[in-house]
Amino acid sequence: MEQRPPYPPFDRQTAIEKVRKAEDGWNSRDPQKVSLAYSIDSRWRNRTDFVSGREEIVGFLTRKWERELEYGLIKELWAFGGNRIAVRFAYESHDSTGKWFRSYGNENWKFNENGLMTVRHASINDLAIAEADRLFHWPQGRRPDDHLGLSDLGL
Template sequence: MSVNADQRPPLPPFTRETAILKVRLAEDAWNSRDPARVALAYTVDSRWRNRAEFINGRDAIVAFLTRKWARELDYRLIKELWAFEGNRIAVRFAYEWHDDSGNWFRSCGNENWLFDENGLMAVRHASINDVPITAAERKYHWPQGRRPDDHLGLSDLGL
C-alpha cells in the first residue's frame, strides 16, 4: 500500500489494533512537545475544543501548543483507547507537569476524535481536569520524550 504525503496512517475505518496504534502515535507526538510536529496530524482546518478554548486550524494549534508547553513544564502524557468505530476514536488520558513555581499536577481527561479519509484528525473535543499532586505522587518518571514500551499504561497504574 502506498501512502501519499497527505496521509497519516493508520487510516479509517479503524480496527482495534489500528485504533490502539493511532492512539500511541498521537501520544508519542504529544510527548515530543514539538507543536509543528503535532499539528501535522490534524487537517489544515481542524476544529478543537480544549477545555473552554476553541481552536481552528493548524496555525492556531501550533500557537496553542506553544503556549501550553511554555506553561506546563516537564510534561509527560499517557493516552489509552476507550472506544472506536469507523472514523472515530475516544481516548482517556492523564499527563503530569509542573508550573514555574514547582507545583505538580496530574491532568486527566477524555478526548473524542473524528478523522478524515486520510487519517488526519478533523475534530478534537477534550475535557480535562487538573489535580494538584506532590512530587512524591508522580507516576511518570521516564526521560523527556516517548514513553518507554515497558512503562505501565493508565489502567495498570490505576489511573
C-alpha cells in the same frame, strides 16, 4: 495529499496504533510536528479554548508547553468505530513555581479518509499533586514501552 496512517475505518489494532502515535507526538512537545497530525482546517475544543486550523494549533501547543513543564502524557483507547476514536488520558507537569499537577481527561476524535484528525474535543480536570506522588517517570520524549499504562497504574 497529506496522509497519516493508519486510516479509517479503524479496527482495534489500528485504533490502538493511532492512539499511541498521538501520545508519542504530544510527548515530543514539538507543536509544529504535532500539528501535522491534524487537517489544515481541524477544529478543537480543549477545556474552554476553541482552536481552528494548524496555525492556531501550533500557537495553542506552544503556550501550553511553556506553562506545563516536564510534561509527560499517557493515552489509552476507550472506544472506536468507523472514523472516530475516544481516548482517556492523564498527564503530569509542573508550573514555573515547581508545583506538580496530574491532569485527567477524555478526548473524542474524528478523522478524514487520509488519517488526519479533523475534530478534537477534550475535557480535562487538574489535580495538584506532591512531587513524591508522581507516577510518570521517563525522560522527555516517547514513553518507554515497558512503562505502565493508565489502567496498570490504577488511573
